[in-house]
Amino acid sequence: KSLCVVGLGYIGLPTSVMFAINGHKVHGVDVNETAVNMVNNKQLHIEENGLEERLAEAVDSGMFKASTEPEEADVFIIAVPSPIREDKTANLDYVRNATEAIVPYVKKGNLVILESTVPPRTVEDVMVPVLERSGLNIGEDIFIAHSPERVIPGKVFQELVDNDRIVGGINEKSSQMTKELYEGFVKGNIHLTDATTAEMVKVIENTYRDVNIAFANELAMISEKIGVNAWEAIRLANFHPRVNIHTPGPGVGGHCIAVDPWFLAEIEPELSKIIQLSRNTNDHMPTFTANKIEEILKSKGITDGKVAIFGLSFKANIDDQRESPSLEVIKKLVEKGISFTTYDPHIKENVASNQTQDMDEALDQADVVVVLTDHNEFKELEPERVGSKMNNRIVFDTKNALPLGTWEDAGFMIKRLGDSKN
Numbered sequence: 001k002s003l004c005v006v007g008l009g010y011i012g013l014p015t016s017v018m019f020a021i022n023g024h025k026v027h028g029v030d031v032n033e034t035a036v037n038m039v040n041n042k043q044l045h046i047e048e049n050g051l052e053e054r055l056a057e058a059v060d061s062g063m064f065k066a067s068t069e070p071e072e073a074d075v076f077i078i079a080v081p082s083p084i085r086e087d088k089t090a091n092l093d094y095v096r097n098a099t100e101a102i103v104p105y106v107k108k109g110n111l112v113i114l115e116s117t118v119p120p121r122t123v124e125d126v127m128v129p130v131l132e133r134s135g136l137n138i139g140e141d142i143f144i145a146h147s148p149e150r151v152i153p154g155k156v157f158q159e160l161v162d163n164d165r166i167v168g169g170i171n172e173k174s175s176q177m178t179k180e181l182y183e184g185f186v187k188g189n190i191h192l193t194d195a196t197t198a199e200m201v202k203v204i205e206n207t208y209r210d211v212n213i214a215f216a217n218e219l220a221m222i223s224e225k226i227g228v229n230a231w232e233a234i235r236l237a238n239f240h241p242r243v244n245i246h247t248p249g250p251g252v253g254g255h256c257i258a259v260d261p262w263f264l265a266e267i268e269p270e271l272s273k274i275i276q277l278s279r280n281t282n283d284h285m286p287t288f289t290a291n292k293i294e295e296i297l298k299s300k301g302i303t304d305g306k307v308a309i310f311g312l313s314f315k316a317n318i319d320d321q322r323e324s325p326s327l328e329v330i331k332k333l334v335e336k337g338i339s340f341t342t343y344d345p346h347i348k349e350n351v352a353s354n355q356t357q358d359m360d361e362a363l364d365q366a367d368v369v370v371v372l373t374d375h376n377e378f379k380e381l382e383p384e385r386v387g388s389k390m391n392n393r394i395v396f397d398t399k400n401a402l403p404l405g406t407w408e409d410a411g412f413m414i415k416r417l418g419d420s421k422n
């Protein structure tokens with residue numbers, strides 16, 4: 001089959017490449033001309049394990065090329081961003097623009113698939129009316145489905161193949177056609193439903209995680225008040241066969257989990273109280289973390305103290321800083337007038353003047369090390385080496401990343417988020 005994939009970002013590009021190396025002729029489209037040129041030259045404008053060699057294979061085989069304009073195809077796949085605006089409402093401009101862009105090219109028998117995460121009803125209420133402008137009969141001449149991406153950055157190629165997929169068509173035929181297409185490389189089960197349910201499924205997966213993390217964060221804040229270590233309490237509770245509490249931390253980052261719950265809140269604000277409360281709880285965690293840093297300095301009588309922030313990416317072992325809680329913590333430290341340095345072995349370019357690529361430099365004269373991301377490198381830090389550069393041996397671990405015991409042995413005062421005991 002011939003495919004036209006609109007959006008060549010974190011999802012669209014790996015998906016295009018997968019289809020191309022599985023025997024489909026793929027035409028990739030992106031409004032970003034630089035990205036288009038790079039892709040055609042087998043260069044990456046985004047990072048993903050295994051993408052480089054697969055892109056080269058797809059381009060060399062002649063099965064994949066990119067341009068800034070769509071062209072006719074059997075199947076159109078839309079994989080564009082769907083962010084939220086400042087006021088927490090969904091910005092569907094990219095989805096609408098991408099759908100409008102393909103209208104001149106769709107013809108009888110075509111299938112249009114939306115992969116972007118969207119508020120439930122977007123396919124029915126936004127895409128269908130736009131595609132009607134083609135003059136084709138929706139559901140008879142042209143077929144439409146939502147097949148949400150569910151892959152995790154860093155493991156995209158493995159998860160594209162192994163994960164189950166949810167496919168929701170505007171009718172049976174649309175679902176069936178979409179299933180047949182993805183069966184080409186998906187080894188997981190493909191579950192069929194309607195378009196609005198598929199939209200709901202994707203949004204509630206991420207909302208479930210957000211609410212669960214908010215619960216964990218609330219437990220962390222309660223534990224600090226009552227002499228409990230929340231990490232230990234959660235670990236023990238999770239031995240129960242029907243309990244699975246997530247982990248606390250300095251906040252929820254990335255462009256999915258901190259965004260998608262708002263899609264439900266926007267549609268039914270009165271009925272989504274827990275969802276909104278959870279979002280606000282998680283958004284409050286960077287402030288809670290910064291307040292703790294201030295308290296630690298005060299309790300030790302340190303004036304004009306210096307803090308070394310370890311970890312800038314939004315989660316462990318990746319280089320992605322989008323919506324990272326670390327950036328929010330830093331903002332709060334600036335507001336409080338607390339001086340700091342930052343260090344992250346996964347982030348290559350310096351984003352701020354006080355960021356350094358050199359760990360010793362970040363630690364020089366520091367009073368407190370604050371661990372905000374549980375990178376493997378941090379778990380293996382040698383306390384003695386860290387302490388030897390510092391003015392005071394204090395560490396504040398917000399991810400429970402550091403092993404118990406060894407830091408205390410090196411004379412550190414260790415504070416854990418959610419643990420009142422130390």
Ligand code: SAJ
Nearest residue numbers: 150151152205206213246247249252253254256257314315
């Ligand atoms: N976090 C916690 N506590 C936890 C788990 C995560 O504080 O117990 C924080 C992380 O530190 C990070 C944020 O939440 O800041 C999000 O990280 P994540 O690993 O939970 O998720 P993402 O955003 O990388 O990817 C999610 C995945 N969704 C689910 O697992 C339900 C992925 O499968 C989706 O494809 C992706 O969102 C997406 O694109 O929607």
